[in-house]
Amino acid sequence: MGKVSLDINGRKYAMGCEDGEEERLLRLGQKLDDRVTKMANQFGQIGDLRLLVMAGITLMDEVEDTMENLDLRVDARAAGLRKERDAATLASAKAEAEAAKALSAAAKRIEKLAAKLNG
Numbered sequence: 001m002g003k004v005s006l007d008i009n010g011r012k013y014a015m016g017c018e019d020g021e022e023e024r025l026l027r028l029g030q031k032l033d034d035r036v037t038k039m040a041n042q043f044g045q046i047g048d049l050r051l052l053v054m055a056g057i058t059l060m061d062e063v064e065d066t067m068e069n070l071d072l073r074v075d076a077r078a079a080g081l082r083k084e085r086d087a088a089t090l091a092s093a094k095a096e097a098e099a100a101k102a103l104s105a106a107a108k109r110i111e112k113l114a115a116k117l118n119g
Contacts, residue, residue: 009036
């Protein structure tokens with residue numbers, strides 16, 4: 001099991017993680033420290049717990065906005081794909097009908113030719 005030491009708002013926090021995840025955890029810890037530092041600069045040193053809660057809430061707000069935006073984009077893309085599928089299905093049905101018509105016409109011509117040859 002991997003271990004890292006995160007520095008958040010000037011305090012050290014020892015954290016455990018899966019082997020190989022140390023760099024990711026350090027990067028995430030740095031992002032959290034950046035957010036807490038921003039909050040501390042904005043509101044002052046109002047306590048580690050309060051700063052961490054505020055940072056966590058703002059991060060969750062961003063995650064929620066991102067998820068909603070992603071959902072809208074997925075819905076829009078799915079609607080576009082359904083339209084493309086419907087258009088392709090219609091085009092395929094038209095092409096199939098035209099091919100059937102052409103085969104029917106060819107069969108009629110062949111029958112006429114065969115009748116002339118036999119007659």
